Amino acid sequence: MARSQAHRALPAELLASAEWQEACRGRNFARIFRLVKSKAGIYPSRIAALCGMTPSRVGEIMAGRRCLAHIDVIERVADGLRIPGALLGLAHRPWEIPAPARAEERQPEPLAAVPDEPQYTEPAEELDDLLALVDGRATHSTLTALRSSVQDYWRRDNAHGGATLRPAVVGHLRYAGRLLDSAEGGLRHDLQGIAAELARLSGWAYFDARQYSTARTYFTQALKLAHAHGDRLFMANVLSCMSLLATYDGNPNDAVTLACRAQDAARAAGEQPLVMSMLHLREAFAHATLRDAQACHQSVGRSRDQYERSGGNEAEAPSWVHYFDETKLLVDTGIAYARLGEPARAEPLITEGLRRENADQRRGRAFHAYWLASAQLQLGKLDEACTSAGLALDLTAAIDSPRVSGHVRELHRRMVPYAREAPVLAFEQRMRDTLG
Known part of the structure; x- marks a missing residue:
C-alpha cells in the first residue's frame, strides 16, 4: 500500500x-x-x-x-x-538530512497497471519510439541480442548489485514490449519469454534497491507474461522471487503461500528436481522467519533430497536455476538456520560456502558475510563477528545494493550492547568511512 x-x-x-x-x-x-x-x-x-x-x-x-x-x-x-x-x-x-540543492535525475517510471494482455505505450515523441518506427520489427538476431543482454545484466547484478541497472533493464523491457506489437508466430512466442525475463529482472533490480511496491509490480507483470508464454516453470521462478520479497516486506505467511504455489506450478510442468530444491529452500526461509523450526527443517530436508535427485545436473534444468549449485545449497541452508535462530548450525555451513564462492560474486558474498557475522554475533563470538562484518562492509562498498547495505546497518545496530568493545569501535569507524 x-x-x-x-x-x-x-x-x-x-x-x-x-x-x-x-x-x-x-x-x-x-x-x-x-x-x-x-x-x-x-x-x-x-x-x-x-x-x-x-x-x-x-x-x-x-x-x-x-x-x-x-x-x-x-x-x-x-x-x-x-x-x-x-x-x-x-x-x-534520509529525510533527517537536508538534500543538496540540485536537480536530480528522474528514474524511468514503471507501468501504472498490469493489464491481462500487456500493453506497452510510451510518449510518441521519445527518441527510442521514433527509432522503433524505422527498425521496430523483431528478427531472430534481435532475440539473440536481447537474450545476450539479459545474461549480461544478471552477471552485472551479481557482481555490482542491481540498483543501478534499473533504467537500462526497464528500457529493454519497454523495447521488447514494443516489438511484441508487431511480432507474429514463433517470434512472438519467444519474445514473450524474453519480456517475462526482463520483467523479472526489473522486479529484482527494484527489490535490491528496497523499493518493494515497484518490485511487486514488475514481478506481477513477469507472471502475466510467463502465463501468456505458457511457461509454468518460469511462473514458479517468479513466484519464488515474490516469496522472498514477501519475507523481506514483513509478510512471512504470504511468503510461505507463494513458495508452496511455486512448487505446485513447477510440479505441473514436470519433474525438475533442481528447481524444486531451490523452491523448497525459499519455503524454508519463510518458515525460519516465522520461527517455525519443524517446518523449516522439513523444507531444508526436502531441498537436500531434491538436490541429490538432480545429481547437480544443470543440463536438463532451465538456465535461470543454474546458479543453484552445491555451494548455494550449502550457504542458503546456513542462512535458513541463521534466520531460525540456530547459529551453531548456520556458522560452519556459511563459512564453507564463502570459502567456495568465486571472488567476483561480490553481492552474494557480501550478503553471505552478513549472515555469517549475524550467526557469530548470536554465538557471542564478537571478534569473529566483527571480522565477518568487515568483509561484508568491504564488499558492500564495491556494489550498489541498498538491500545489502541495509543488512550491514542492521548488524551495526545489533552491536550496540558491545559499543565499548575494541572490535566494535574499529568496525564502526570503518563503517563511517565506507557508508557515511
Missing part, C-alpha cells in the same frame, strides 16, 4: 516525552502506535496508509497480537511516521 501523502513531523512534546522514548528504545510498536493516536491525533487507518500496511495489521499490532521485527518494516514505520532513526536504533533516515 503506497503512502498517500507526506506526513508532518510528530509533536515535539511527544518526541521529548519519557514514555515515547522508552517505547522507541524497546521497539514497542503497540505502545508507539497508541501514543501516535492519542498524542498526535493520527488514527490507525492513517498510520496504515503512512507506513504501507493494512489497517487490520495495525490493529493487531496495537492489540499486541502481532509484532514488528524485520528491519525493512521498522524503517518503513520510521519514515512513514517521521520517527528519528536514533530513537529506534537506526541510522539517520
Whole structure:
C-alpha cells in the first residue's frame, strides 16, 4: 500500500516525552502506535496508509497480537511516521538530512497497471519510439541480442548489485514490449519469454534497491507474461522471487503461500528436481522467519533430497536455476538456520560456502558475510563477528545494493550492547568511512 501523502513531523512534546522514548528504545510498536493516536491525533487507518500496511495489521499490532521485527518494516514505520532513526536504533533516515540543492535525475517510471494482455505505450515523441518506427520489427538476431543482454545484466547484478541497472533493464523491457506489437508466430512466442525475463529482472533490480511496491509490480507483470508464454516453470521462478520479497516486506505467511504455489506450478510442468530444491529452500526461509523450526527443517530436508535427485545436473534444468549449485545449497541452508535462530548450525555451513564462492560474486558474498557475522554475533563470538562484518562492509562498498547495505546497518545496530568493545569501535569507524 503506497503512502498517500507526506506526513508532518510528530509533536515535539511527544518526541521529548519519557514514555515515547522508552517505547522507541524497546521497539514497542503497540505502545508507539497508541501514543501516535492519542498524542498526535493520527488514527490507525492513517498510520496504515503512512507506513504501507493494512489497517487490520495495525490493529493487531496495537492489540499486541502481532509484532514488528524485520528491519525493512521498522524503517518503513520510521519514515512513514517521521520517527528519528536514533530513537529506534537506526541510522539517520534520509529525510533527517537536508538534500543538496540540485536537480536530480528522474528514474524511468514503471507501468501504472498490469493489464491481462500487456500493453506497452510510451510518449510518441521519445527518441527510442521514433527509432522503433524505422527498425521496430523483431528478427531472430534481435532475440539473440536481447537474450545476450539479459545474461549480461544478471552477471552485472551479481557482481555490482542491481540498483543501478534499473533504467537500462526497464528500457529493454519497454523495447521488447514494443516489438511484441508487431511480432507474429514463433517470434512472438519467444519474445514473450524474453519480456517475462526482463520483467523479472526489473522486479529484482527494484527489490535490491528496497523499493518493494515497484518490485511487486514488475514481478506481477513477469507472471502475466510467463502465463501468456505458457511457461509454468518460469511462473514458479517468479513466484519464488515474490516469496522472498514477501519475507523481506514483513509478510512471512504470504511468503510461505507463494513458495508452496511455486512448487505446485513447477510440479505441473514436470519433474525438475533442481528447481524444486531451490523452491523448497525459499519455503524454508519463510518458515525460519516465522520461527517455525519443524517446518523449516522439513523444507531444508526436502531441498537436500531434491538436490541429490538432480545429481547437480544443470543440463536438463532451465538456465535461470543454474546458479543453484552445491555451494548455494550449502550457504542458503546456513542462512535458513541463521534466520531460525540456530547459529551453531548456520556458522560452519556459511563459512564453507564463502570459502567456495568465486571472488567476483561480490553481492552474494557480501550478503553471505552478513549472515555469517549475524550467526557469530548470536554465538557471542564478537571478534569473529566483527571480522565477518568487515568483509561484508568491504564488499558492500564495491556494489550498489541498498538491500545489502541495509543488512550491514542492521548488524551495526545489533552491536550496540558491545559499543565499548575494541572490535566494535574499529568496525564502526570503518563503517563511517565506507557508508557515511
